[in-house]
Structure formats: C-alpha cells, structure tokens
Amino acid sequence: MSLFSGTITDLERGLNYSALKSKVISQNIANVDTPNYKSKDVSFSQMLNEAKTSPIQAYRTDQRHIEFESSGSGGGTFSSQFRYRSNGNGVDMDKEQANLATNTIYYNALVDRMNGKLNTLQNVIKGGR
Template sequence: MDLFSGTIQNLENALGRANVKQKVITNNIANIDTPNYKAKKVSFQNLLNQESSRLESVKTDYRHVDFSDTGSNGSIVANSNTAYQQNGNNVDIDKEMTDLAENQINYQALVERMSGKFNSLKTVLTGGK
C-alpha cells in the first residue's frame, strides 16, 4: 500500500529539488565578486521531459510539437553569454535575492504540507486523540 498515494514521496522529492536550487542560488551570491564567475541556475527540463513522455498525444497536423522530443537533460547550467560587472562576473544580486526569497517561500510551504501529512498520520494512529 502506498502511504498517502505517494504524496509524502512527492513532497520529499520537491524538498530535495528546492534544496538543490537553494545551494545554487547561495553559491551565486557567495561568488558575486569573483572575477569571471558565471551565474548558474537549476534546470528541471529533464523532469519535465520525463513527465511529458507519459502523456498520450495525438498529432493532427505535421506542425504540432511531438511530446516524445526530449530536449536538454541538464541540471545545473551556467549562463556564459552575459557580464554585468567589469571583471566578467554576471551575477545579478537583485535577481538572486528574488530567487532566494521565492525558493524559501516554496520550501516553507512544502515543509508545512509535509508536516500536515504527518499530523494526519499521527491522528489516524492515535485514534483522533
């Protein structure tokens, strides 16, 4: 039997992805003054490709996008096309701080949801007491 229909596992996976994103963002912030450092971001394109491969699709026109196209499988990618500072660094502190705040809010929501699932389980196990 799958406890909570896989909800806890899905929440755990989401927390892991948020953790990876947090590490990448904080690494970018830590290297804001490092010459020629290129900001990195987390790409979840491979996860989207896995999910889209499960979708059943019917192409009614040759111009439609095929769901089986896989695209990029990258996880952490660097943007080497730009430079915001004279030393070649391209970390935009405003963007990084915005991404950091957004990720923290997302992480906190996931933790609260996980806590709610465990509280539900506790209620069931204790008979509502």
C-alpha cells in the same frame, strides 16, 4: 501496500529541488565578486521532464502484470547565465536575492504541507485522539 501516499513522495521531491536550488543560489551569492564566475540555475522544467521519463514502481497483484522499476536520479541539471560585468562575473545580486526569497517561500509552503500530511498520519495512528 505503501504506507505513504504518492503525495508525500512528491513533496519530498519538491523539497529536494528547493534545497538544491537554495544551494546553487548561495553559491552564486558567495561568488558575486569572483572574476569570470558565471551564475548557475537549477532548471525545474528539465527535472520535471526527467521525472516523467523515468520508470515508476508499481504494486503487482498478479504475476502476469507488467513489472515496473524506479530509476529516477533526482540530481537536477544546471544552466549558466551569461551576463558579464567588467570583471567577467555573471551574477546579478538583485536577481539572486529575489530568487532566494521566492525559493524560501516555496520551501516553507512545502514544509507546511508535509507537516499537515504527517500530522494527519499521526492522528490516524493515535486513533483520532
């Protein structure tokens, strides 16, 4: 029996995605004046498709049940945007700042939900006191 529900695992994956996206956005902002730098983005839909196709791990109550294994990488994929300025740079600062704000809201919502789940677990452990 698993101590943590699948929801906590899903929240963890969401936090990993958000952290990776934040890192990529920060790299784009840091390279706004770098000649010939192409902006990058993390594709959520591609990460979701990878998660759907990866095998899962299941608890077996009988030896005749089919075995499942987990092999999710969680690395994500990157796609480049090809908009050029005069120096060949493809970073749009307004878009990057909007993406950063959106990602921050998403991350904070996941953290709040994770805190709620862990507080519920802590309440159960304490016996409702």
